[in-house]
Amino acid sequence: SQKIEQNSEALNIQEGKTATLTCNYTNYSPAYLQWYRQDPGRGPVFLLLIRENEKEKRKERLKVTFDTTLKQSLFHITASQPADSATYLCALDIGGGNKLTFGTGTQLKVEL
Amino acid sequence: GAVVSQHPSRVICKSGTSVKIECRSLDFQATTMFWYRQFPKQSLMLMATSNEGSKATYEQGVEKDKFLINHASLTLSTLTVTSAHPEDSSFYICGGGTSGGRETQYFGPGTRLLVL
Numbered sequence: 001s002q003k004i005e006q007n008s009e010a011l012n013i014q015e016g017k018t019a020t021l022t023c024n025y026t027n028y029s030p031a032y033l034q035w036y037r038q039d040p041g042r043g044p045v046f047l048l049l050i051r052e053n054e055k056e057k058r059k060e061r062l063k064v065t066f067d068t069t070l071k072q073s074l075f076h077i078t079a080s081q082p083a084d085s086a087t088y089l090c091a092l093d094i095g096g097g098n099k100l101t102f103g104t105g106t107q108l109k110v111e112l
Numbered sequence: 113g114a115v116v117s118q119h120p121s122r123v124i125c126k127s128g129t130s131v132k133i134e135c136r137s138l139d140f141q142a143t144t145m146f147w148y149r150q151f152p153k154q155s156l157m158l159m160a161t162s163n164e165g166s167k168a169t170y171e172q173g174v175e176k177d178k179f180l181i182n183h184a185s186l187t188l189s190t191l192t193v194t195s196a197h198p199e200d201s202s203f204y205i206c207g208g209g210t211s212g213g214r215e216t217q218y219f220g221p222g223t224r225l226l227v228l
Contacts, residue, residue, distance in 0.1 A: 032215060043116075043205045043219030044156070089155065098144065098215050100207075102155040 003027065004103040006090060012109045013080055021075040021106045023090030030092040033066055033073050038087045038105065047088075048075075080110045115139050116208050118220035125196055126228055133191045133223045135206035142208030145189035146217060147181060150203040162189055196227040 005024045013019050023033070032051045036044035050057045050066045050073065057064050063076040077084050087107045091100040115138040125131050135145060144163050148156040160176075162168035162183035170176045180192040189208075193200055203224055207217035 034216065036219075041203075041222065041224070043118075043207075043222045046216045046218065049216060093215060097161065098209050098217075099146065099158060099161060100217060101158070104155045 004090065004092060004101060006088075006103040007106045008104060010107040010109055012111060015081060015110055015112050017080055019077040019080050019084070019108055019110070021088050021108065023073040023075065023103055025071050025092060028092070028094055029068065030094070032093060033064075034091045034100065035062075035064055035073075035075050036089045036091060036102075038089055040087075044089055044102075077108075080108075082110045082112060085109050114208075114216075114218040116142075116206065116218050116220040118206060118223050120223060121221060122224045122226075124226045124228065127197050128195055130192055130194045131196055131225060133193075133204055133206075133225075135189045135191070135208070135220050137187050137208045137218070140208070140210055140218070141186035142189070142210065142218075143186060144209040145181075145183050146207040146209065147179070147189075147191050148205045148207065150205060150222075156205060159191075193225065196225070198227045201225055201227045 003026045034049045035047045038044045048064045050064045061078045065074045087105040089105040090103045094101040117136045119134045147159045150156045158171050159174045160168045160170045160181050162181050164183050164186050168181035183189040203222050205222045207219045209217050
């Protein structure tokens with residue numbers, strides 16, 4: 001069966017450090033992978049999309065890597081700030097038609 | 113850009129009543145609208161996909177007669193939870209997608225439904 005795994009335990013880091021979140025998947029080969037941010041009681045907000053032929057993508061303090069051999073994506077936030085505290089979701093196009101299947105998300109807490 | 117609104121943001125209703133949730137794309141044309149449900153501490157689960165002017169496609173296990181979806185225009189989609197029961201209490205989120213090969217979805221702020 002298809003599976004998308006993200007660290008279920010919350011990640012606590014100190015302000016200014018780099019946060020690294022992991023997304024692992026099995027049993028399919030997605031054409032792309034996306035990362036979203038979700039705050040409590042809100043809908044997800046798109047952050048980055050990386051395609052299967054891209055190894056790395058950056059946007060300001062965000063960096064995403066995509067290893068299709070390992071079936072893994074890493075999401076990095078450099079110089080983290082308390083405002084970065086949220087749940088981060090990875091999502092893959094599994095069934096085609098741009099339908100997204102989401103991971104369970106990892107909650108990030110950036111402390112002063 | 114790419115703003116999606118949802119209304120209402122929160123609704124409490126009695127068991128057996130129907131609830132309609134509206135989802136509007138404010139500054140783009142949502143050729144496809146995705147409806148999700150999210151239970152506490154769980155991820156988003158896709159319920160159905162609708163294309164403007166067409167019938168919605170429901171995911172396995174989602175009752176189409178219970179969750180009525182209408183996508184009458186490129187800026188408005190509605191989800192009606194019919195004869196709601198307490199187990200339907202959840203966070204409902206819509207996500208709009210555009211045509212032209214753009215894979216990103218733009219999500220509404222969500223609707224918290226509580227069925228008593």
